Amino acid sequence: MGHIIGRDGQTIHRIRNECGVVTYNEQYHPYQSQPVNLSIAGNSRNAIQQAIFQIEHEIAISNHWCRMNGIHC
Numbered sequence: 792m793g794h795i796i797g798r799d800g801q802t803i804h805r806i807r808n809e810c811g812v813v814t815y816n817e818q819y820h821p822y823q824s825q826p827v828n829l830s831i832a833g834n835s836r837n838a839i840q841q842a843i844f845q846i847e848h849e850i851a852i853s854n855h856w857c858r859m860n861g862i863h864c
Contacts, residue, residue, distance in 0.1 A: 792819045792827045794853035795846055802849060810842040 796803050796819065803814060812833035819827050829846070833839045857863065 792816070792829075795829070795849050806842055806845045806849075810845065811838045812842045814842070 794802070797805075806812070807814060810833065812831050815830045815832075817827050817829075831839050831842050831846075833842065
């Protein structure tokens with residue numbers, strides 16, 4: 792979740808602005824391994840799908856980094 796939010800929220804703000812969506816997430820605790828639900832709302836299905844694509848891309852980057860550094864994410 793931290794990778795999706797980004798430093799000072801930069802990544803999620805970029806995704807929101809580029810896709811024209813609003814996101815809502817449960818409270819995130821960086822040192823807990825509990826899943827965090829993220830909801831996306833937008834004016835069109837396409838906007839929401841684009842946001843999902845970008846978020847999944849950020850997750851893939853994070854997972855790749857974890858694998859390369861021997862960290863279980």
